[in-house]
Amino acid sequence: MTDDAEQTRLEEIARRLGDLEDLFRRRLLDDRDKRRLIDDLGRRVRDSEHGLFRQYLHPFINGIALVLDRLDRYSGPDREYVSSVRAELLEVMALQGVTEVPTRGPFDPSHHAAVETRQVTGFPPGTILEVSSCGLAHGSWIFRPARVVVSAPETPSGEAAPPSPEHADEA
Incomplete structure (x- = not known):
């Protein structure tokens, strides 16, 4: 092989390597942008779910919380019944993702x-x-x-x- 042919071949390899490096960088940037988009969409979904909870369920849950407070302070007869009502209210709230x-x-x-x-x-x-x-x-x-x-x-x-x-x- 002549020096010119070898030089041409090395230049071709370098060009292809540069093309691959460029492709690799573009894919990394594209993946990063997609990851950001997915994270942003996930955050928006969580925020909208919390917004719906705050708008519609939060006032209702706060009302139930006041009932729970009254049940906790109750000292009359049939404490077992009062405890079971309290447990049922907590179960209903748990269905909506609310925990004590x-x-x-x-x-x-x-x-x-x-x-x-x-x-x-x-x-x-x-x-x-x-x-x-x-x-x-x-x-x-x-x-x-x-x-x-x-x-x-x-x-x-x-x-x-x-x-x-x-x-x-x-x-």
């Missing part, structure tokens, strides 16, 4: 609203002691945080305890 916010364990400000703090021996600070009203979530959206009483850190003897949030104005 967990209230066991430590206080989590993204799931709970502290309505009071108390110093209680035997409980580490930030432990949920009582539930004033249940919290509700739709998917990952906490639209009604659980209102809870939380254990406060013990203060050294002789010092006044800081006021709880509901009594802060009185201090």
